[in-house]
Amino acid sequence: MIERKKDWEKEIASQLSEERWLHTLGTIEIALHLAKIHRLNEEKVYLATLLHDIGKAYPLEKQKELALAYNLLSPEDLRAEGVVHAKVSAYLARERYRIQDEDILFVIAHHSTGHPDYGPLGWVVYVSDYLDPNRKLVHQTTLLATCEADLKEGCLQVLLAKLQYLFDKRKYLHSYSVDFYHSLIQSFPF
Numbered sequence: 001m002i003e004r005k006k007d008w009e010k011e012i013a014s015q016l017s018e019e020r021w022l023h024t025l026g027t028i029e030i031a032l033h034l035a036k037i038h039r040l041n042e043e044k045v046y047l048a049t050l051l052h053d054i055g056k057a058y059p060l061e062k063q064k065e066l067a068l069a070y071n072l073l074s075p076e077d078l079r080a081e082g083v084v085h086a087k088v089s090a091y092l093a094r095e096r097y098r099i100q101d102e103d104i105l106f107v108i109a110h111h112s113t114g115h116p117d118y119g120p121l122g123w124v125v126y127v128s129d130y131l132d133p134n135r136k137l138v139h140q141t142t143l144l145a146t147c148e149a150d151l152k153e154g155c156l157q158v159l160l161a162k163l164q165y166l167f168d169k170r171k172y173l174h175s176y177s178v179d180f181y182h183s184l185i186q187s188f189p190f
């Protein structure tokens with residue numbers, strides 16, 4: 001059982017909208033549940049999920065300002081939805097919360113696109129962000145069961161659902177998401 005950082009939780013709750021804070025709590029809950037099943041480092045999973053959306057404490061324009069000022073973005077990052085807040089969250093995790101663990105920072109920085117170098121820690125954060133019960137997804141139970149049985153396969157299914165959304169809305173697909181997809185299908189028999 002990990003010790004939760006109640007002071008950080010209080011501070012973050014006061015900075016995020018109520019909806020965003022509830023989403024953070026839902027993400028933590030799913031992530032710790034999956035971390036137990038798959039015997040992952042619960043401390044890392046907790047910190048990565050607690051801090052993954054802290055950039056959203058700022059309006060999008062301010063997030064962009066910060067990201068540009070600290071050179072956090074590649075030209076492509078500006079075209080894909082959700083990348084700016086992820087990069088700002090990782091920056092704040094390092095600067096404000098003094099997180100030095102590069103695994104945690106890496107996972108936070110890429111949680112919206114996914115990344116081909118993700119392993120179980122990245123997969124768990126990526127799927128939990130999507131499976132937060134507050135999102136009330138119709139296929140949440142089925143997807144969660146898949147993640148419980150096979151985290152990598154569950155991650156692929158979550159990615160496919162997110163890609164479908166991007167295709168339906170004709171939104172930009174970041175190359176990291178494409179590479180993430182290829183990394184997840186690699187061990188499949190074809």
Ligand SMILES: [Fe+2]
Nearest residue numbers: 052053111112
């Ligand atoms: Fe996010």
Ligand SMILES: [Fe+2]
Nearest residue numbers: 023052053129
């Ligand atoms: Fe999130």
